[in-house]
Amino acid sequence: MKYKVDKQEHYTVLTLEEPTLDSLIAPKLKSELIFLQQEGTRNLILDLSQVTFVDSSGLSAILTGNRLWKETGTFVIAGELHPAVLKLIEISRLDSVLVLIPTLNEARDYVLMEEVERELGAE
Numbered sequence: 001m002k003y004k005v006d007k008q009e010h011y012t013v014l015t016l017e018e019p020t021l022d023s024l025i026a027p028k029l030k031s032e033l034i035f036l037q038q039e040g041t042r043n044l045i046l047d048l049s050q051v052t053f054v055d056s057s058g059l060s061a062i063l064t065g066n067r068l069w070k071e072t073g074t075f076v077i078a079g080e081l082h083p084a085v086l087k088l089i090e091i092s093r094l095d096s097v098l099v100l101i102p103t104l105n106e107a108r109d110y111v112l113m114e115e116v117e118r119e120l121g122a123e
Helices: 026-038 056-069 083-091 104-122
Strands: 003-007 012-016 043-047 074-078
Touching: 003 026, 012 026, 012 104, 026 043, 026 056, 043 056, 043 104, 056 074, 074 104
Parallel strands: 012 043, 043 074
Antiparallel strands: 003 012
């Protein structure tokens, strides 16, 4: 699996550099997501802008990430999604579960705002 990880102070961006997120790639992605979460990554931005095809295994990997960060931080899907990928997410009705943000910059801003809100809520 080809990917890039960019760790920042308040978030990590994992950019999947594969055209397909299928049964060959999904288990590796799940493992990397689990590793990042266990390593202490508080907020994760998953950049899928280079992905043109996702199957059910890929959706499962994405949902794993969503579940891992549900209680501890923020999980965002970023990037302009390929129409086939977006259609599958919409057909699966996951667009109501996942946070989909069209650009990486907007995703960064969203995560930082969520972080501020959590900090204010903790006071």
